[in-house]
Amino acid sequence: MQKALFDNGIVWNGDALAVLRELPGESVDAVVTDPPYSSGGLHVGARQIDPARKYQKTGTMKVYPAMLGDLKDQRSFIMWSSLWLSECWRVARPSAPVLVFSDWRQIPAMTDAIQAAGFVWRGIVVWHKPTARPMRGAFRRDAEFVICAAKAPAKAFTTRCLPGVFSFRVVPGDKVHLAGKPIDLLVELLAVTPEKGTVLDPFLGGGTTALACIKTGRRFVGVELSPEYYRVAGDRIRAAQGVGQTVQ
């Protein structure tokens, strides 16, 4: 498996579950991640539509590398999520916060999997997307969610009073990934993780979590299955912090 070492962290190109199984127990201070949602409909046929069609506005011209791992049906999604989250539980230090992105459809599945893995579910944060398209005859789907949990025992790593809703636009020009999240959103979310701690993101995509770690003085351990996104994440990290070294 390829990995790239940086001043502030490491990124693996491989399958999350396989890499997580190699990581030492109790070696990270937080898990912050945005897995494939395997969402988009009630039936397998609807889920298996290309994510570029499922998750992008009609008429959006930008073409991104394929997003992998988005085709699971509901039962396998819950089982698979329980597997990788259980590995995250093993790798996380006691009291580590866990933040997992989800859309509205997958909240029940993901909160089940998080608890099955051993974490304590603490709440949900809303990411409000002011530029989401209006929907005639329906409520606008202008939010995604971040499920907040922690490994026991409970401990707060900040004394700040934090909001429960964050409003950040997706800026098309800044986006390098079909499902890319705004860096400033991740910076805000990292407030609940230990200062100078190491943050694990097993689904790194274009590297947003790593960039937010660099911005806030934290370290990162990232995993990305797609060789294209592994390269994109590495390039962005290098641009943000200096030269990285690729190791076989």
Ligand SMILES: C[S@@+](CC[C@H](N)C(=O)[O-])C[C@H]1O[C@@H](n2cnc3c(N)ncnc32)[C@H](O)[C@@H]1O
């Ligand atoms: C929702 S995206 C993450 C986007 C990221 N938050 C960003 O802002 O760029 C999920 C990522 O997980 C990757 N992925 C899918 N299955 C994976 C697996 N089994 N192991 C590691 N990465 C995987 C996909 O290729 C995709 O880039």
